[in-house]
Amino acid sequence: MSAFEYASVVVSIILALGIADILRFLADSIRTLDANRLYWVHFLWILVLLDAHVEFWLRMWDFRALVDVGPMLSLLLAGPALLFIATRTLLPLASDEGKMEELYFGNRKLFFALLIVMNLWSLAVGPWSSSGNPGEQLIYGLVMTLLMVGVSIACMLSENRRLHQAVVLLVVALEVFEYFSMFYLSTAAAQFGGV
Numbered sequence: 337m338s339a340f341e342y343a344s345v346v347v348s349i350i351l352a353l354g355i356a357d358i359l360r361f362l363a364d365s366i367r368t369l370d371a372n373r374l375y376w377v378h379f380l381w382i383l384v385l386l387d388a389h390v391e392f393w394l395r396m397w398d399f400r401a402l403v404d405v406g407p408m409l410s411l412l413l414a415g416p417a418l419l420f421i422a423t424r425t426l427l428p429l430a431s432d433e434g435k436m437e438e439l440y441f442g443n444r445k446l447f448f449a450l451l452i453v454m455n456l457w458s459l460a461v462g463p464w465s466s467s468g469n470p471g472e473q474l475i476y477g478l479v480m481t482l483l484m485v486g487v488s489i490a491c492m493l494s495e496n497r498r499l500h501q502a503v504v505l506l507v508v509a510l511e512v513f514e515y516f517s518m519f520y521l522s523t524a525a526a527q528f529g530g531v
Contacts, residue, residue, distance in 0.1 A: 340400045343409050350416040351393050354423045358386045361427050375437035377497075378426060380504045381447075385423045387511055392416060399461065415457050422450035441495055448488040455484045480510075 361382060365374060392415065399412055425443045428436070440447075459481045487503045494500075 343412055344396055346413060347396055347416050348393065350413070350420050351389050354389045354416075354420040355386065357423060357427055358382060358389070362386075373435050375435065375440055377500050377504050378436040378440040380508055381426055381440070382423075384504070384507055384511065385419070385426070388419055389423075392419060411457075411461060415454065415461065418450055418454045418457060422447055422454065425450065440500075444495075444500075445492050448492040451488045452485050455481045455488070 365379070425447045426440065428439055459477050462477045484507075487506065491500055491503055
């Protein structure tokens with residue numbers, strides 16, 4: 337078994353735990369459907385985190401050049417671990433019966449601090465990713481990191497509901513744009529590649 341295969345198993349376990357927690361929360365939310373308890377901003381962040389888990393798993397292959405035995409393996413495992421911890425900050429404990437809005441704003445500083453660290457981690461490991469054009473990825477990664485760090489700091493410092501609503505809608509829009517552009521680029525590549 338190669339170091340990459342070994343690491344991918346551990347990463348997959350961490351990501352699976354996060355996905356299972358999110359799916360459990362979503363199932364419980366659907367089962368109870370208490371509008372007074374749910375908060376749409378919190379709910380959208382949970383969906384963004386689910387997407388982040390799946391996206392990280394899909395991009396795991398890009399990090400095959402990064403993995404060896406030692407510090408680089410620890411660096412790779414830090415990403416999914418941070419993602420899992422960030423997810424747990426927004427998910428209620430079994431004993432929590434409060435509103436999700438209170439949970440979200442009560443844990444917002446820790447959640448957004450973890451998002452900042454995750455974005456900096458992503459920028460740090462980006463050069464070892466083997467996908468795409470490295471120059472374009474660095475510029476795109478730097479712009480997205482600066483954007484996410486900026487909005488995360490703003491959300492950490494403010495309880496303004498409109499700010500938090502605008503930020504989650506921006507993040508969802510960026511994710512939709514990313515999926516649309518990936519689909520468009522893969523469709524265009526297939527069209528021109530077949531000619």
